[in-house]
Amino acid sequence: MRKCLRCDxxxxxxxxxxxxxxxxVASVVLAKGGGIFSSNTKGxxxxAVCPKCGEISIFFDELNKIK
Ligand SMILES: [Zn+2]
Structure with a gap:
């Protein structure tokens, strides 16, 4: 569960x-190094969006891939 940094x-x-x-259709992926054809894509x-103030939090939840 994520809480809004602005209004909790x-x-x-x-x-x-x-x-x-x-x-x-293109989605955004997390990748390390390389250019647009980098094969080191993580996911x-x-x-997440705050329903109260509209703050957007961008995150990556497959942490096992970057450790
Ligand atoms: Zn908020």
């Missing part, structure tokens, strides 16, 4: 980051 409200976590106005970046 419980955030809604099950959001993904997507790009708009592209011909293909999808997630987002």
């Amino acid at each position: 409200e419980v955030m809604v976590e099950d959001y993904m980051l997507k790009t708009e106005n592209l011909t293909a 999808k970046v997630k987002a």
Whole structure:
């Protein structure tokens, strides 16, 4: 459970980051080093939104992949 850093409200976590106005659907992933063709991709970046103030928290929940 994530709490909003601004107002301490419980955030809604099950959001993904997507790009708009592209011909293909693209989500944002976490990767280390390399360029756009880097194969060192760790996984999808997630987002939580505060339902009270709209604050967005971006996070990565597959921590075992970056340890
Ligand atoms: Zn908030």
